[in-house]
Amino acid sequence: MAGKKNLLERAARLLDLPGDVVAGLPRVELIGTGELRMEQHQGILAYGPEEIHISAGSLVVRVKGEGLELRGMDPVQLVITGEIRGVEFG
Amino acid sequence: MKKLINLLRGYAEIRADGPFVERLLNLCAQHRVQFWRLAWLEETAVAFRVAVRDLARLEELAGRAGCRLQVRARKGLGAAWRGLRRRWGFLVGLAVCLAAVSILSRFVLVVEVKGNDTVPTALILSELQRLGVRPGAYGPDIDTSAVANEALIHLPQLSFLAVNLYGFRAEVSVAEAVREPEILEKDVPADVVAAADGIILDIQTSTGQPLFRDGDIVAEGEVLITGTMDLYEPEGSQVDQGYLVVHAAGTVTARTWRTLEESVPLTAWEKVYTGEEIALRSLRLLWGRFDFFQNSSISTGMYDKITRTEYLTLLGHTLPLGLTTAVVRPYTLAETQLDQDQAEARLRQALEDRLEQLLEPGEGKVLRRDFVTRVEDGVLTVTLLAECEEQIGRTVEREGETGRYYESRE
Numbered sequence: 001m002a003g004k005k006n007l008l009e010r011a012a013r014l015l016d017l018p019g020d021v022v023a024g025l026p027r028v029e030l031i032g033t034g035e036l037r038m039e040q041h042q043g044i045l046a047y048g049p050e051e052i053h054i055s056a057g058s059l060v061v062r063v064k065g066e067g068l069e070l071r072g073m074d075p076v077q078l079v080i081t082g083e084i085r086g087v088e089f090g
Numbered sequence: 091m092k093k094l095i096n097l098l099r100g101y102a103e104i105r106a107d108g109p110f111v112e113r114l115l116n117l118c119a120q121h122r123v124q125f126w127r128l129a130w131l132e133e134t135a136v137a138f139r140v141a142v143r144d145l146a147r148l149e150e151l152a153g154r155a156g157c158r159l160q161v162r163a164r165k166g167l168g169a170a171w172r173g174l175r176r177r178w179g180f181l182v183g184l185a186v187c188l189a190a191v192s193i194l195s196r197f198v199l200v201v202e203v204k205g206n207d208t209v210p211t212a213l214i215l216s217e218l219q220r221l222g223v224r225p226g227a228y229g230p231d232i233d234t235s236a237v238a239n240e241a242l243i244h245l246p247q248l249s250f251l252a253v254n255l256y257g258f259r260a261e262v263s264v265a266e267a268v269r270e271p272e273i274l275e276k277d278v279p280a281d282v283v284a285a286a287d288g289i290i291l292d293i294q295t296s297t298g299q300p301l302f303r304d305g306d307i308v309a310e311g312e313v314l315i316t317g318t319m320d321l322y323e324p325e326g327s328q329v330d331q332g333y334l335v336v337h338a339a340g341t342v343t344a345r346t347w348r349t350l351e352e353s354v355p356l357t358a359w360e361k362v363y364t365g366e367e368i369a370l371r372s373l374r375l376l377w378g379r380f381d382f383f384q385n386s387s388i389s390t391g392m393y394d395k396i397t398r399t400e401y402l403t404l405l406g407h408t409l410p411l412g413l414t415t416a417v418v419r420p421y422t423l424a425e426t427q428l429d430q431d432q433a434e435a436r437l438r439q440a441l442e443d444r445l446e447q448l449l450e451p452g453e454g455k456v457l458r459r460d461f462v463t464r465v466e467d468g469v470l471t472v473t474l475l476a477e478c479e480e481q482i483g484r485t486v487e488r489e490g491e492t493g494r495y496y497e498s499r500e
Contacts, residue, residue, distance in 0.1 A: 043116030048130050070128045073119040 026056035039077045062088040100142040100168020108157030117151040198227045199258040225410035226376030282315035282483040288344035298338025332496035342483035352437040353471040361421040374412040393420040437472040454480030
């Protein structure tokens with residue numbers, strides 16, 4: 001399953017196709033430093049006003065900042081607001 | 091906007107406790123249970139808000155995530171409505187109230203008259219009642235323009251009348267007609283005649299020919315200023331100039347002597363109340379009257395009945411709900427002797443009132459008055475002899491037409 005995903009990811013990169021559509025890769029959109037939108041997430045792993053960990057399948061997205069708040073969440077996307085200082089992937 | 095929608099839908103403030111509360115949040119997201127205002131309280135506890143309608147689903151998801159839910163508060167209209175759904179009595183009352191308001195607002199409960207000054211409100215209300223505008227009337231059935239036209243025909247004192255319906259209130263705006271001035275019928279021949287015997291003090295003629303001079307004695311009915319005027323022929327002329335018939339006008343002030351008399355028997359029948367007092371009450375609601383004492387009877391044949399109706403008022407408006415109280419006071423008649431002094435005082439006052447009515451308002455005055463009192467066969471008689479100064483000229487119209495006549499007078 002992971003191999004198939006990797007294949008799709010590489011194919012999308014090779015053919016210049018959007019990875020989020022072809023391979024179901026997470027899409028992170030940052031609007032200034034006050035709002036972060038993420039699509040294709042797999043759920044929250046940890047939550048706090050200074051750090052929120054989001055599962056994105058093979059990787060974990062760590063949103064760091066102050067006064068972070070999960071404003072909305074559905075199976076497709078989530079919205080985080082607050083003073084965003086950084087986004088790490090691991 | 092979002093806040094308003096949430097308030098209208100109703101929401102619950104939730105506290106979730108469990109080892110993996112983030113799992114509950116993920117489950118909520120997967121099952122499209124919207125949450126907001128998420129706050130991490132402790133390592134194993136979060137607080138958030140969800141729509142009231144999603145509560146049951148959230149409980150199920152909490153069970154799956156191994157979390158314990160605590161509903162801290164329910165807020166918003168939706169939550170309030172859910173609370174009320176179990177209170178059937180309140181809902182039925184609310185429905186009855188709404189129905190009553192919507193139905194009753196179609197009926198006229200209050201009729202208000204505005205704009206009248208000299209024309210009595212009762213007169214206007216009475217006419218409107220005859221035309222169907224009264225408390226209890228069904229508003230949509232009232233043809234306001236037809237009512238206004240019909241009312242104006244029967245109320246010549248008014249120049250304008252409009253009926254406006256505002257819910258249960260019928261507002262009647264009126265404008266009073268300007269009183270027509272008294273028109274002097276110049277085409278109708280008339281004389282000024284004496285209304286009483288007297289000695290003329292002053293005679294002022296504006297039209298016509300005076301037949302008396304100051305100091306002359308006149309009798310009631312005599313012509314003082316005639317409407318038939320002789321036209322004098324020029325000196326040396328043999329041709330008759332005829333005469334002129336006019337509507338005579340003028341004032342004649344004279345000294346008059348009036349004799350007025352009033353009598354009263356010194357024995358009279360007086361009411362002696364038995365002390366019994368019966369209060370009969372009835373309720374007036376809209377156009378109906380509900381008698382509480384329909385079958386009650388009054389024991390004696392003679393009684394005074396004093397009826398008083400008190401209507402309920404709200405913010406200055408009289409509502410069509412009132413209580414009528416009729417107090418019945420039975421009495422018997424007993425013959426009593428009148429106090430002569432009191433009876434004489436009453437007769438004197440009555441004579442003064444009669445004299446005042448005889449004299450034209452503002453144009454007559456009493457110079458001297460003497461009262462003569464006598465008692466004959468149990469009857470007290472008071473005679474008033476008054477010397478007055480008054481205007482005794484009264485215009486009396488006669489047959490024919492005004493104008494110049496050449497034939498000789500008869």
